[in-house]
Amino acid sequence: MTQTQTLIQAQFAHLHPEFEFQLAPLTYFKIGGPAEVFLDLTTREDIIDVVRFCHKHELKLTVLSGASNVIVSSHGLRGVVIRTGNEQYHILPDKLGEKQLIAVGAGYKTALFVRQTIDDGLGGLEYFLGVPGRLGGAIYNNAHYLSDLIGKHIHQVEVITRAGELRWLSQEECQFGYDRSVFQQTNDIILQAVFALLPGDKERSLELVKEATLYRAKTQPLGEPSSGCYFQNTPNSPLLKERFAQFAERRECPSAFLIDQAGLKGTRVGDIEVSTKHAAFFVNKGNGTSDQVLELAQLVKDRVKEKFGVELQEEVFLLE
Numbered sequence: 001m002t003q004t005q006t007l008i009q010a011q012f013a014h015l016h017p018e019f020e021f022q023l024a025p026l027t028y029f030k031i032g033g034p035a036e037v038f039l040d041l042t043t044r045e046d047i048i049d050v051v052r053f054c055h056k057h058e059l060k061l062t063v064l065s066g067a068s069n070v071i072v073s074s075h076g077l078r079g080v081v082i083r084t085g086n087e088q089y090h091i092l093p094d095k096l097g098e099k100q101l102i103a104v105g106a107g108y109k110t111a112l113f114v115r116q117t118i119d120d121g122l123g124g125l126e127y128f129l130g131v132p133g134r135l136g137g138a139i140y141n142n143a144h145y146l147s148d149l150i151g152k153h154i155h156q157v158e159v160i161t162r163a164g165e166l167r168w169l170s171q172e173e174c175q176f177g178y179d180r181s182v183f184q185q186t187n188d189i190i191l192q193a194v195f196a197l198l199p200g201d202k203e204r205s206l207e208l209v210k211e212a213t214l215y216r217a218k219t220q221p222l223g224e225p226s227s228g229c230y231f232q233n234t235p236n237s238p239l240l241k242e243r244f245a246q247f248a249e250r251r252e253c254p255s256a257f258l259i260d261q262a263g264l265k266g267t268r269v270g271d272i273e274v275s276t277k278h279a280a281f282f283v284n285k286g287n288g289t290s291d292q293v294l295e296l297a298q299l300v301k302d303r304v305k306e307k308f309g310v311e312l313q314e315e316v317f318l319l320e
């Protein structure tokens with residue numbers, strides 16, 4: 001056993017740590033080598049204990065929740081990898097004006113959370129029912145559906161800092177933007193969030209869910225392993241607006257459109273392919289590796305830069 005494995009085994013045997021645990025099957029992209037230590041943590045208290053222990057012993061700590069928005073290195077991850085799997089859901093007694101407050105763990109699956117809020121007569125999150133993964137990742141990246149951002153519905157977030165300190169952040173302090181939150185800078189670990197939701201109409205909510213689900217099925221390669229859109233949409237510029245008038249009213253120009261216009265649909269490096277259905281998705285056609293993903297990403301970025309002068313930015317997170 002390595003030194004890290006010995007330390008974790010001595011302290012956390014009751015949490016059933018796994019050693020040299022293959023991460024690929026856990027990820028939506030089916031890519032990733034072994035984790036030196038892997039812990040699936042289902043309570044807030046266990047997450048806190050492990051984070052503080054890693055800080056004290058200076059162990060590298062990587063956080064996953066649903067693993068649908070990551071490229072995990074095929075060479076594996078050293079140190080400790082945790083999955084935040086805490087799933088508590090409480091309707092709080094306090095309200096924010098008309099809005100109901102709900103506290104929910106970072107490990108709650110986003111789709112199930114949305115469904116639960118609809119069943120509890122609340123509205124506003126319907127479009128996020130189709131977002132894979134769990135709330136930790138959805139908050140970290142401020143998950144979006146068209147122009148709706150999940151952060152808009154959040155009142156507060158509880159985190160533990162890498163140094164083991166507990167904190168509550170207000171919505172403003174979370175600095176939510178398109179594909180952006182403060183957690184991408186601080187690296188704090190999200191423990192739970194409090195959502196503020198207005199009363200909804202269940203039938204109308206289910207119609208919105210259906211609408212979004214049909215749109216996704218039509219536009220996204222849902223049957224193939226991927227990590228969703230590889231690239232963010234591109235901030236619109238006068239040049240892009242002039243060239244592509246159909247998007248002139250939008251703040252962003254769709255990256256999928258630019259990649260398609262650059263003739264890149266179906267381009268392949270090894271087993272990784274630019275989806276022929278949605279050009280911002282990369283799909284794994286078999287035994288793709290993280291190196292192949294990175295090579296394809298560079299090729300796409302270079303070609304789009306050459307053709308449109310645009311620097312594509314990654315939407316996915318590389319864990320190595």
Ligand SMILES: Cc1cc2nc3c(=O)[nH]c(=O)nc-3n(C[C@H](O)[C@H](O)[C@H](O)COP(=O)(O)OP(=O)(O)OC[C@H]3O[C@@H](n4cnc5c(N)ncnc54)[C@H](O)[C@@H]3O)c2cc1C
Nearest residue numbers: 065066067068069133134136137138140143144190228317
């Ligand atoms: C088919 C498909 C469709 C998708 N559609 C959408 C869409 O419509 N809109 C959208 O926004 N995204 C979409 N995605 C991307 C992805 O599903 C979402 O961004 C999702 O919210 C990520 O959550 P996750 O739990 O899987 O995060 P993970 O992939 O586990 O992690 C993502 C990042 O968040 C960090 N992280 C995870 N948990 C925590 C935590 N508790 N504390 C701190 N950091 C944490 C990780 O370290 C990593 O850097 C799609 C993906 C796929 C495969």
